[in-house]
Amino acid sequence: MLNLLQIEFHKMRYNRATKIFLIIYFCLFFSITLFSSIRFNLGEINFQLAEQGIFNFPYIWHFNTYFAAILKIFLALVVISMISTEYSNQTLKQNLIDGLSKKEFILSKFYMIIALSLASTILIFLVSLGLGLIFSDFNEINIIFSEMGYLGTYFLKLVAFFSFCLFLGVWIKRSAFVIGALFVWWVAEGIIKGILTFRKQKYGIKDQISQFFPLEAMNNLIKEPLTKLGIVKSSIGVVNDVNIYWYQILIALIWTFIFVWGAYFLIKKRDL
Amino acid sequence: MSTYLKIKNLTKRYGSLTAVDDLSFEIKKGNIYGILGPNGSGKSTTLGMVLNVINPTSGNFEWFEGKTTTQEALKKIGAIIEHPNFYPYMTAVQNLELVCKIKGISTSNIEEKLAIVNLSDRKNSKFKTYSLGMKQRLAIASALLNNPKVLILDEPTNGLDPQGIHQIREIILKIAQQGTTILLASHLLYEVEKICSHVIILNKGKKIYEGSVKAMSSNYGYLELGVMEQQEKLINFLKNHDYFGEIEIKNKHEITVMLTQEVESATINKLLFKENIILSHLVKQNSSLEKNFLEITQNFKN
Incomplete structure (x- = not known):
């Protein structure tokens, strides 16, 4: 396993495009957290996002993981390019001839996905902990380390999404088309979900189907945190169900398995 | 003699x-070995299958007498296929380091192999800056990294200029002299003639000839002789007669022998009969390699 990870790391470390995307990702990561801690002085208005309670423990775990997860698209580009370049340079073929098995090839990519997701999770943990310690109103140890489950679901959300990219990458091969397909999928899922929601309002049937869609399943791993926030809660008066249920985690895990296995199946069946 | 594939x-x-x-x-x-055949005769597909990148429809193959899995076998051999495939953004050394990691060998061979293919002075240039000839030479260096038992080369001189072709051929001959088993696929007759000891001719995916290159290229042709017993006696006779050149023993009953002058098979049959050697099989094969190659492939086109 370590050897496969080393092989993948060797491929990535000299790739300039990969390095640029990683730098952009981590810059955005930090700039967003910095942004929210800046105090705005717009004439009369003195506003600091951090004072609205978003950095309070344990709420910060939910809030930060939700927004940091949006940035995953930059890491997804790295994942997509690490598949598509293997096809465009025909290096996948060469790797196999040199003695890597098809299974090892997919595993090396999957291990890298785990590594990237883990790095991102550790980072969000450290950044959130730091911001929380500075801005949080509550600093008791047991409050700080409560609701840490969001870190776990954040990690799973990234792994599931990148596995989806891995599958599309192996299937479609060309990075531009993969990104296109990802977008089309996202729109299609949105439309179907919209129709289902509409039906729910019209006939009073609760929409239980859309949670099984892959992207929706990933969304359900960290639901929007805003309705939990004090000011929003008081203004709209409705609280969405933002709890995460065990079966939602299971759905995401099953999708991850399907994507990785599907990628292996495609590559195994194919002549190169 | 052990069978590698x-x-x-x-x-x-x-x-x-x-x-x-x-x-x-x-x-x-x-x-x-040379696999010889016109374009589209199935050479690359055959190599693709034994190299695990193309799934066979039926039939099978085994490396090293079935003692290892194909994947393990591939780590012990070296192969280059049509186009040299490397990571364009890495230098020669970085690319070879990656190959070493995949094959699970130490990186200590890299400098030596780059020297064999005359790339030492460009070893730190990125692959994308290389000319086709240099790319092909890097591919050979890469295939040699693990001191392979078998070297597979698919059209190694394709698309190169005369100088590049010459360089590649020199390198292959040098490797061959060190006793490495080589399987070379080519559509160029003289390339196979120059480098190979054995040849397998393919046409439309079918094997239409297999044997030694010498047998094919002999000017006066060669004989295939079969005897039920008395093989030693036959060989002794052939050795002491100036019609005959080199002898190749195929098995207990069959041999091939080169002819050194024009002679009819009937004459030979008569000669042997006088010596009390009864043949069970006698075929005379004519012609030079080129004529043979064209004849063989043409016959099969009709």
Whole structure:
């Protein structure tokens, strides 16, 4: 396993495009957290996002993981390019001839996905902990380390999404088309979900189907945190169900398995 | 003599097209084999299958007498296929380091192999800056990294300028002299003639000839002789007669022998009969390699 990870790391470390995307990702990561801690002085208005309670423990775990997860698209580009370049340079073929098995090839990519997701999770943990310690109103140890489950679901959300990219990458091969397909999928899922929601309002049937869609399943791993926030809660008066249920985690895990296995199946069946 | 690769009834179909048709042959230690055939005759497909990148439709093959899995076998051999495939953004050394990691060997060989293919002075240039000839030479260096038992080369001189072709050929001959078993696929007759000791000719995916290059290129042709017993006696006779050149023993009953002058098979039959050697099989094969190659491939076109 370590050897496969080393092989993948060797491929990535000299790739300039990969390095640029990683730098952009981590810059955005930090700039967003910095942004929210800046105090705005717009004439009369003195506003600091951090004072609205978003950095309070344990709420910060939910809030930060939700927004940091949006940035995953930059890491997804790295994942997509690490598949598509293997096809465009025909290096996948060469790797196999040199003695890597098809299974090892997919595993090396999957291990890298785990590594990237883990790095991102550790980072969000450290950044959130730091911001929380500075801005949080509550600093008791047991409050700080409560609701840490969001870190776990954040990690799973990234792994599931990148596995989806891995599958599309192996299937479609060309990075531009993969990104296109990802977008089309996202729109299609949105439309179907919209129709289902509409039906729910019209006939009073609760929409239980859309949670099984892959992207929706990933969304359900960290639901929007805003309705939990004090000011929003008081203004709209409705609280969405933002709890995460065990079966939602299971759905995401099953999708991850399907994507990785599907990628292996495609590559195994194919002549190169 | 140990068998390195054994192919049995290997077949690959793409829809209605049969790219490789019921192909069987063996690669034995120490020989240099050429797979010869026009473009589209199934050479690359055959190599693709034994190299695990193309799934056979039927039939099978085994490396090293079935003692290892194909994947493990691939780590012990070296192969280059049509285009040299490397990571364009890495230098030669970085690319070779990656190959070492995949094959699970130490990186200590890199400098030596780069020197063999005369790339030492460009070793830190990125692959994308290389000319085709340099790329092909890097591919050879890469295939040599693990001191392979078998070296597989698919059209190694394709698309190169005369100087590049010459360089590659020199390198291959040098490797061959060190006793490495080589399997070379080519559509160029003189290339196979120059480098190989054995030849397998393919046409439309079918094997239409297999034997030694010498047998094919002999000017006066050669004889295939079969005896039930008395093989030693036959060989002694052939050795002491100036009609005959080099003798190749195929098995207990069959031999081939080069002819050194024009002679009819009836004459030979008579001669041997006088010596009380009864043949069970006698065929005279004519012609030079080129004529043979064209004849063989033409016959099969009709």
